[in-house]
Amino acid sequence: MPLASEEAVAHDVRPIAAPDIANDNDRARWRDHETYKALFVNPWTYMTGAVVLALLNIALVAATGKGWGVTTSLAYWGAWIWQAVGGDPHQWAYFAEVKPAFNAPGFNLLKDAGSLTNLGMVVGALLAALAASQFRVKRIKSRRQVAAAVLGGLVMGLGARMAFGCNIGDLFTGLPSMSLHGWVFMVSIFLGAAAGSKLLVKYFI
């Protein structure tokens, strides 16, 4: 195995392109280049990630007047889907009182910065996986996994609405803007994650 020749890589736990496969030689050559691996294959350090995220959030605030958030737009998407199948989410207290922007005339996906950054995140994640040669369609392991994902998604979606955001809206954007709800969220998410981990280990794995 080629592991022994991988001396220079500091963390040394990343994928080893398989130079023993003859057909892969051309691809392996540029993919094995240290600069390419540092940028596109190996995970960035937390420090690099933090600085890049901070710069991007500054740019987002400058461009849209709002910090980065994810789940509010997901609630919009759900409401638009509900509307498409004949429902009327505009009367809901959440949109009437908490998020009146949703009911503004002409509001749509292209006018919601959060929807655009969410789409950008999906496309960016796809490009990153492709650049690292790590894209693959993963199989669904079991019905239990599906049930856990659906149940977890519902609980997290409900929690994110009650908390006015998720890790991003509350911690990443809320805390630096000195908003109290970010601190309440931080304490709550630690308690919730601790309880969730216990349940996961006990019932799911």
Next chain:
Amino acid sequence: MAEKTLDCLGEACPVPLIRTQRALSELAVGDLLIVQIDHSCAMKNIPEWANKTGHNFEIQEVDDGQWEIAIERGH
């Protein structure tokens, strides 16, 4: 020396790590556990755990975005 394969394909963190810990604890010292994963963060936390707890391991990329980590129970 026995060898066991653990199929963690399609599983997300922290499930592969916890299943690896359980499976390895059921093996005898010197036995080999082959963990199949396709979740890149398991590529980080399983080797980190093996390093920290003193089990030798080797990683092989078997396909795009799919790896096998061979861990030898060290103690």
